[in-house]
Amino acid sequence: MTLLTFRFAPSPNGELHLGHAYSALLNQQMAALAGGRFLLRIEDIDVTRCTPEFEAGIFRDLEWLGLSWQEPVRRQSEHFSEYRAVLDRLIAEELVYPAFMSRGEIRAFIAETGGRDWPRDPDGVPLYPPLDKALPTRERKRRIAEKAPFAWRLDVDAAMARVPGALSWIEFTDETMAETRTVEARPQAWGDVIVARRDIPTSYHLAVVVDDALQKVSHVVRGQDLYSATGVQRLLQQLLGLSPPRYFHHRLLLGPDGRKLSKSLKDTGLAALRDAGVSPQEVKRLIGL
Missing domain, CATH: 3.40.50.620 (HUPs)
Incomplete structure (x- = not known):
């Protein structure tokens, strides 16, 4: 058992x-x-x-x-070396890309194009614009070599194309763990989330799924404020072949x-x-x- x-x-x-x-x-x-x-x-x-x-x-x-x-x-x-190994795998599989836009550049681009109608994530933050995904490989390498600030972002569309079937998770309905329900995971709601920085080879989302798998965590019990983020983590678990824990998001x-x-x-x-x-x-x- x-x-x-x-x-x-x-x-x-x-x-x-x-x-x-x-x-x-x-x-x-x-x-x-x-x-x-x-x-x-x-x-x-x-x-x-x-x-x-x-x-x-x-x-x-x-x-x-x-x-x-x-x-x-x-x-x-x-454990940065462990996260780096996982990040390198995502890079090799072309599931992440270097994103160079600053916050000011993001705001300016959105103001010029989408304005108030620009889509936002569950926390109310505007989704990252798609410009950097279209950059040629040569241009990406040039900017990285010149030490331009960037973050590695998950290409959520490419990632979802690798996932067979519907993506979901098992959620307990209360603290007794007597009943569960299946929740549809919607990682697309977050857009292309950050999975690592230039100088730190991970982010919260990447580190937490790696750690939970390595520590054989079977039950993640955390606040309701992280409920929507579970969709992103389920996507990463699926991409990396990690067994998902069961979840309970408690009251705040x-x-x-x-x-x-x-x-x-x-x-x-x-x-x-x-x-x-x-x-x-x-x-x-x-x-x-």
């Missing part, structure tokens, strides 16, 4: 808040109920924003909450103003709650666990 595997995968680019506590504790709870294992992964590919101080804070917060996990902890920054904890909690907006962190004398048991009551 295969051991079920759950994971909590924070980025050390800020302090954990109540939303992170909910996700981490829910993963551990579901792993325990399934008789499975619980992993901690540090998603630190953003080497400019992720710091050792924030990572140390993650460990302090999770240990304070009473969480434990299997060792070793996987740090993405220690909201602030008093009705928006989701955010590190970038400096919502109250777990460290501040701990310093204020709040107990782990009170945290669990606050988040409904």
